[in-house]
Amino acid sequence: MTNTPGEGDMSEMDGTTAAIVRSGVVAVLRAASADGFAAVADVLVGNGITAIEVTLTSRGAIDALAGLRRQLPPSAVIGAGTVLTPDQAKASVDAGAAFLVSPVVDPAMRQDFGVPFYPGGLSPSEIHQAAQTGAGLVKLFPASAVRPSYLKDLHGPLPGIRIMPTGGIGLDDITAWLTNGASAVGMGGPLLGDAFTGGDLGQLAVRARRAAEAVAVARFAE
Template sequence: MTFDLLDAVRQYRLIAILRGFDSDRIVPLAEALYEGGIRLIEVTMNTPDAERQLRALAERAEGLWHVGAGTVLDAEAAKRALACGATYFVTPNVDEEVMAFAAEAGVDILPGALTPTEIVRAHRLGAKAVKLFPVSRLGPGYVKDLQGPLPHIPLVAVGGVDLDNAAAYLEAGAVGLGLGSRLLDRQALRDGDYARITARAREFARAAGIGSGTGSR
C-alpha cells in the first residue's frame, strides 16, 4: 500500500527531525522516540552517513514508524534516499526538480515555504501539505492568519516548535509539527539515557493531544 504522508501527519501529528546523530545510535534513538509516541521520523540528507541511517531505520521499521528523508535539495539526493528506503521527502524550499521526481516516483513530499506565494506554488506543484518554515519567526498567529485565505492547504509547523507553543500551533490550524532540537536531547543520547528521550517524546505527544504517548513493540 502506498504511504500517504498527509494521512499519517493528521493521525500522528509529530515528525522527529534527526540531524547529525551517530549512526550507531540511530535505531535505539528511534525506538526510544517510538516508545514516547513518535511514529514519523525524518533523517536529514546533510547528516553524515544519512543513507546508512535511512537503511537502518527502514529495515527496523516493521510497522513501528515511517522514515523519510529531509533536507532533500536536489533530485539526485531524492533518488539516493528512495533507494535507501525513504517513504517520503521533506525539503526546506520549493524545488520543481525534486517535486517532479517525487511525483514520478509516487512518493509524497513536504516542501518548505513561508509566504502565501510560496505555499500556493508548492500546492500547485503537487504538495498535499506544506512545511511552514521557519515558523518560529512569525509564531502561531501567522498560522491562524493563513487559515483565512488558504484553509485548503494543510500546514506543518517546523522551526522552533517547543513544549510551550506546540499546542498553540495546532490550535491555530497546523495539521502537524516538525520537532528538532527541542525534542532531541543530545546529552541524554550521549549518556545512553533513552528513558529520558522517551519521556521527552511523551511530553510532546501529550501537548499534541495524541493520547498517552506510549508505544509497544
C-alpha cells in the same frame, strides 16, 4: 472533526500523509553523524512519536534510513529531510523513504518520486507555490520566525493547505500550533535534546511522551 487544515478528513489524504498527521509530531533527526539514529528512533516510536525524518545533512543518513526501515515497526513512517536535488530524492526512496521533505520550493523537484514530497516555504507566496505542486503537506520553515497565529492568517486567503511548521518549536508550543491549524509539527532539538551526545535516553522518552500528550490535548480541543 474539522475540514482541512488541521487534522482534517483522513480520507482525503494519502496513507503516508495521514500517518504523519495522526502522529502529530515529526521527529527531525539531525546530527553530525547518523550513528545514534537507531537508538533514538527506537525510543521515539516506543513512546508515541511514529513519524521520523532523517536529514540528509547527517553523515551516513542514507544508510541510517535504510536501517530504520528494517528496524522499526510498520506503524512507523520514515522519511528523508533536507532533500534538495533529484539525486538525493532517488537515493532516499531507494533506501526506503516513505516521504521526502525540503525546506524550499525548487522547480527541479517538481517530479514524481513515487512517494509524497513536502516542499517548504515561509511567506504566503512560497506557501502557495509549494501547495501548487500538489503536496499533501507544506513545510513552514523556520517556524521560529512567526507565531502560531500566523497559520490562521495564512488560512484566511489560502484555505485548505495542510501546513507542517518546523524549526524552533518547543514542547510547550505543540498544542498552540495544532489548535491554530497545523496538521503536524516538525521537531528537532527541543524534542531530541542531548540524545545524540550521550544524553539520557530515559529523558528522551519523557519528552516524547510529553509531545504525544500535547498532540492528544490539541486533537481533543478541535
